Amino acid sequence: MDFRLSEEQELIRKNMQEFGERHVNSIAAEIDENSRHPTELFRKLGEDGWMGIPIPEQYGGAGSDFLTHIIAVEELSRFCSSTGFTLSFHAGIIGMSLLVFGNEEQKKKYLVPLAKGQHLGSFALTEPGAGTDIMAVATTAVHQGDDYVINGTKTFVSNGPIADTYIIFGWSDKTAGRKGMSAFIVPQGTPGLNPGQHFQKMGLRSSQTSEVVLRHCRVPEENLLGKEGDGLFIAMTGFDRGRIGIAAQAIGILQAALDESIKYSKERIQFGxxxxxxxxxxxMIADIATDLSAARYLTYLAAWLKDNNQPFGKEAAMAKLFATEAAARHTVKAVQIHGGYGYIKGAKVERLMRDAKIAEIYEGTSEAQRMVISGNILRGGN
Ligand SMILES: Cc1cc2nc3c(=O)[nH]c(=O)nc-3n(C[C@H](O)[C@H](O)[C@H](O)COP(=O)(O)OP(=O)(O)OC[C@H]3O[C@@H](n4cnc5c(N)ncnc54)[C@H](O)[C@@H]3O)c2cc1C
Known part of the structure; x- marks a missing residue:
């Protein structure tokens, strides 16, 4: 067994560290404080080729493997986990869904600008009445002539107010059960698609989260992603990949919490x-470091399985579950190590603690991950 990363992966880690130090460190606290999407930072991430790492070069990406993308998300999240999340969501869920399920025309039209970072993507499944229970989605997509007419309200949509390209899920045939949901590519500006309420959040504050309201939103048949009835499969496979990205976000948070805790605990003098x-x-530092290592190996394993075309859904859920719960637990310890100074606005560990919590919730809560893992094992998986 070889635990070494490739030269390219090591280089990506080093380059992203340099990028983070140069372009992210100085603005991370400000964009958190102001809940500001850093447009200029994402332009730079696009120009430097970070927004489409796992997308083939012919579609505007870097043509690297998924593990390389995961390492980039991890390193970026050390500096700003909102930005790390957006990178993971944009490339790992939206870009990859277009790559896997899109036809050639859709890839050229929608994937290329996403992979180049010229456009930002969004993926809207959750609704007020449908969170963990995604079969409770109420959005409908009625086939009328050459179009689909979409009606519904999506909530908690990341990039909801600012995306250029949305993947929207709704029932094209409610009577067909799990085969009745479809996915649609809806460009910003399509009449009938409007961001609704814009949410203020505890953490992850520079990521923009809103409702997306669809009222008689008409899209042509050519905007159907995959085949009619593929929606649930597109959503589930998107989350399988996305969960590795959220685990990477959590690892970045854990590494930052460890770094801050080591530095502060060596500097802070009490009792001489x-x-x-x-x-x-x-x-406490030993516990953070141990769980960080375990989380990192679980996450890299899930990404490696994906890159080697092996089943990875259970490992992705395990990585997300372990890494995100470790991040939530240990960022509280990192604040403890900083004493009162850790509780004051501007302390990095205070932001890390707020940012860690969401990772246990989105792209499937910890409880949902346990359902995936136990379901897999009890069905006779390994
Ligand atoms: C900041 C943010 C960004 C998000 N971004 C997106 C996005 O871009 N696109 C998108 O589609 N969604 C997004 N979401 C939605 C997110 O995925 C959901 O919030 C999450 O899946 C949980 O759904 P819910 O909030 O409705 O909670 P619920 O499903 O109502 O769950 C509430 C609690 O009950 C538990 N629970 C529910 N069912 C069970 C069960 N069967 N067994 C045991 N426990 C259970 C849950 O684990 C949780 O603890 C985002 C959410 C947030 C907060």
Missing amino acids: KPIARQQAIAW
Whole structure:
């Protein structure tokens, strides 16, 4: 078994560290404070080729493997996990869904500008009455002549107010059960698609989250992604990939929490010596570092399985479950290590703690991950 990353993957890690230090570090606190989408930063991420790492070069991407994309998300999330999440969501869910399910024309029209970072993507499944229970989706997509007419309200949509390209899910045939949902590519500006309520959040504040309201939103047949009835499969496979990205976001948060805790505990003097020399503090650091390593290997394993065309849904769920719960648990410890200073606005660990919580919720809650894992095992999986 070879645990080494390839030269390209090591280079991507180093390059993203440099990118983060140059372009993200100085604005991370401000974009969090102001809940601001950093348009200029995403333009730069696109220009430098980060927005389409796992997308083939012929469609505007870098043509690298999924693990390389995951390493980029992890490193970016060390500096700003909102930005790391957006990268993961944009390329790992939306870009890859267009790559896997789109036809040639759709790839040229929608995937290329996404992979180049000229457009931003969004993926809207959740509704007020349909969270974990996605079969409760109420949005309908009625086939009328050469068009589909979509009606419904999506909620908690990342990039909802600012996306250029949306993938929207709704029932094309409610009587067909799991085969009745379809996915549609809906460009921004399509009459009948409008962002609704814009949410203010506890963390992940520079990522923009809103409702997306669809009222008699008419899209041509050519905007159907995959075949009619493929919607649930497109959503589920998107989440399988996306969960590896959320695990990577959590690893980035954990690494930042560890780095901050080591630095502070060596500098902070109480009782005449650095607090790092108190066993209570040193053991917290040991626990963060141990779970970080475990989370990283679980996440890389899931990405490696995906890159090697092996089933990876259970491992993706395990990686997300473990990494995100570790991030939520240990960012609280990182604040503890910082004492009162960690609770004050502007302390990086305070932002890390707020940002970690969402990772246990979106792209399937921890409870949903346990359903995926146990379902897989109890059905006789490995
Ligand atoms: C910031 C943010 C960004 C998001 N971005 C997107 C996006 O871009 N696109 C999108 O489609 N969605 C997005 N979501 C939605 C997100 O995926 C859902 O919030 C999540 O799936 C949970 O759904 P819910 O909030 O309705 O909670 P619910 O499903 O109502 O769950 C509430 C609680 O009950 C538990 N629960 C529910 N069912 C069960 C069960 N059967 N067994 C045990 N426990 C259960 C849950 O685990 C949770 O603890 C986003 C959400 C947020 C907050």
